[in-house]
Every structure is written in structure tokens, then in C-alpha cells.
Amino acid sequence: MQDIVYARPDISVLYASGAEYVLDAKYKTRLGRTPSIQSADLYESLAFMRAADTKYIGLLYPSTRSMVDFPLGTCSVFDSVTVDEHHVDGIEIQIQGLAMKGGLNTLVGGVRATLVDRAKHVLSDELAEESGPVPGREPG
DSSP states (O other), X not given: OOOOOOOOOSEEEEETTEEEEEEEEOOSOOTTSOSSOOHHHHHHHHHHHHHHTOSEEEEEXXXXXXXXXXXXXXXXXEEEEEETTEXXXXXXXXXXXXXXXXXXHHHHHHHHHHHHXXXXXXXXXXXXXXXXXXXXXXXX
């Protein structure tokens, strides 16, 4: 008998075919930590992807950088891990200033732009793996 795993990510981007990718907000900063996804977060992410039947998840960690250098909604991928066909991105996101007028729209716009860029990157890597090496392109 197979164990049932209940897992619910914070955000699922849904299409008619199901969850294309999921996002999980991490409510801890990475202050003083190495720039990598912690193993506990990775294991949780794999469970989320399995439950949602998807191959991509973005882990959103709040930034500790100044808003002057890293404005509201700005995102930066600090680590990427691939396990079999599952892809996990660790994403630092600036949330300071969210309460300002228009803050939510700014935040959502920044996350959306980052996800579109990451999706293109992940999909182009998958297509390259399926079709073999592309001349003049470095792998990964």
C-alpha cells in the first residue's frame, strides 16, 4: 500500500492541463547562509511537484538587501537544482515596500517577469536535452 502525501504549495499556476509550475513562499531569510537551497526545502519541493504533477517549482525567499539596490519586485535566482526531470529554483525576492501604493502590482510584475524568463530557460534546456547538443551552445 502506498502512503498518501498531502502537500500544498503557496501558489499554483494552473492551465487546463493542470499545474504548470508551483511557487512556495519561504518565510525565512537567507541572511548569513550559503547561496544554496537547503536540503529540507529541496525535499519539500520534490513532494510538492509530485503532488501537483509538475516539473518546476520556484522557492521564493525574502531579500534582506536594501530597496535602493534591489527594488520591490526584483527577483534573483541564487540556486538551481535538477533532480531527475524536476527543476527547483531558489529565488530571492524583494518584498520591502509591499504596503506602498501599487506595491502588490509591482511585486507581481517582478515575479511574473522572472518566472517567464526561468520558464524559457528551463524549457530551452529540456528541448536541447531531447534533441541533443546544439552547435555553439554551452550545455546547462
